[in-house]
Amino acid sequence: xxICIVGxxxxxxxxxxxxxxxxxxxxxxxxxxxxxxxxxxxRLTTLDEIRDFNPELxxxxxxxxxxxxxxxxxxxxxxxxxxxxxxxSVKTGLKEFYEASGHPYVSTHPMFGxxxxxxxxxxxxxxxxxxxxxxxxxxxxxxxxxSLGLNLHEYTFDQHDxxxxxxxxxxxxxxxxxxxxxxxxxxxxxTFNKHLETAKGVLSEDDYLLSEILFSPYTPDKIxxxxxxxxxxxxxxxxxxxxxxxxxxxxxxxxIFG
Numbered sequence: 001x002x003i004c005i006v007g008x009x010x011x012x013x014x015x016x017x018x019x020x021x022x023x024x025x026x027x028x029x030x031x032x033x034x035x036x037x038x039x040x041x042x043r044l045t046t047l048d049e050i051r052d053f054n055p056e057l058x059x060x061x062x063x064x065x066x067x068x069x070x071x072x073x074x075x076x077x078x079x080x081x082x083x084x085x086x087x088x089s090v091k092t093g094l095k096e097f098y099e100a101s102g103h104p105y106v107s108t109h110p111m112f113g114x115x116x117x118x119x120x121x122x123x124x125x126x127x128x129x130x131x132x133x134x135x136x137x138x139x140x141x142x143x144x145x146x147s148l149g150l151n152l153h154e155y156t157f158d159q160h161d162x163x164x165x166x167x168x169x170x171x172x173x174x175x176x177x178x179x180x181x182x183x184x185x186x187x188x189x190x191t192f193n194k195h196l197e198t199a200k201g202v203l204s205e206d207d208y209l210l211s212e213i214l215f216s217p218y219t220p221d222k223i224x225x226x227x228x229x230x231x232x233x234x235x236x237x238x239x240x241x242x243x244x245x246x247x248x249x250x251x252x253x254x255x256i257f258g
Contacts, residue, residue, distance in 0.1 A: 001140075002026075004044070004055035006070055007062035008034040011087060011110070015059060016041045018148065026053045051077040057140070060086045065208035068097055075101065083137050089164065090212045095132065095157045106130070106137025109160060110145065111167065123149035128163070131156050165218035172214060173223055175202045 001023045005012050008029035016027045016038060026042035028050055029035055035043040044050055058078060062070045067088050084105040086094060091107060098105040107130035112122060127145040129138050131154050138154075145152055155163060179199045185192065202210075213219075236244050 001057060002053065002055045003057045003059060004028060004050055004053055005059045005061055006074065007060065008038065009061065009063070012059075012061035013038060015061060015087075019144070026050075026055065047074065047077045050074060054079060055082055057083045057085060057137075060084070060088075063206055063208065064088055064090060064212055065206070068093055071097060071101070075103075078103075083134060085137065085141075089168065089209065090216070091130070091157045091160055092212065098133075104134040104137060106133040106141060107157070108141050108145070110150070112150075126151045126153060128153050128155055128160055130154075130160060161216055162218050164213060165216050165222050168213045169216055169219045170222050170226065172202055172210065173219075173226060175199050179203060 003019055003023050003025045005016050005019075005025065005027045006029075008016075008027050008031070012027060012029070013034075016025050017040075019025050020040040024042075025040075026044050026049075027035065027038055028044040030045060032043075032045050035045070042053065044053065055078060058074060060067055060070055067086055071084065071086075080102065082103060084098060084101060084103045086107050087110055088094065088107075089109055091109075094107060098107070109128040109130075110125075111127055112125040127141075127150040129141055129145075129152060131138075142152060175195075175198055178195055182199075188196070233248065236248055
């Protein structure tokens with residue numbers, strides 16, 4: 001299959017590297033410097049080159065802020081039967097775009113990022129495939145993600161964004177609370193350092209990506225639940241109630257360990 005990956009960031013380069021031995025792959029980026037270390041893959045820097053390559057599948061791997069505008073700029077340069085695809089972590093607006101485009105489409109979300117994941121060992125990670133898409137496109141990505149050892153899940157667009165509230169919004173909010181009250185100790189412990197590394201990773205993400213994930217309509221209710229639990233914990237601490245703290249910790253361990 002002729003596959004054009006749009007965006008030569010870490011995920012785009014990873015996809016190109018993972019697909020190039022079994023498919024004819026090109027990667028497009030207007031910044032030629034980002035294509036410097038791409039191998040076994042055609043390097044494209046103009047939209048005319050995408051047209052000449054005539055891809056059967058476009059994988060849009062640009063920053064979330066530019067996903068829809070990038071699709072719009074590419075549409076005039078691809079054939080009517082070229083399948084569109086994205087790996088966006090927030091799917092807002094994509095369903096409507098795909099349905100209006102007239103192109104077959106498949107939407108997925110590899111649930112790992114270059115910041116934290118070991119891209120050579122992904123078997124503990126997950127990928128979501130959106131059910132509202134082309135059957136053959138879904139089969140392609142099921143085979144591809146399966147070859148990486150990822151655990152696969154199929155959700156609708158709405159189910160995906162609701163799931164992201166649990167998977168991303170709550171951890172992001174907790175990390176931001178830690179960062180907001182940050183004071184670096186003279187002798188940091190192991191737990192502190194682990195939280196610090198997580199905070200550095202989250203806050204190195206693109207501002208637009210963080211905003212769009214947190215702006216999910218499902219996020220405010222989850223934040224209220226977090227605030228309620230923090231208020232409950234604060235009350236236990238202020239009372240210094242040993243038994244209530246023990247019961248609370250038992251409850252937390254059941255949530256975490258099952």
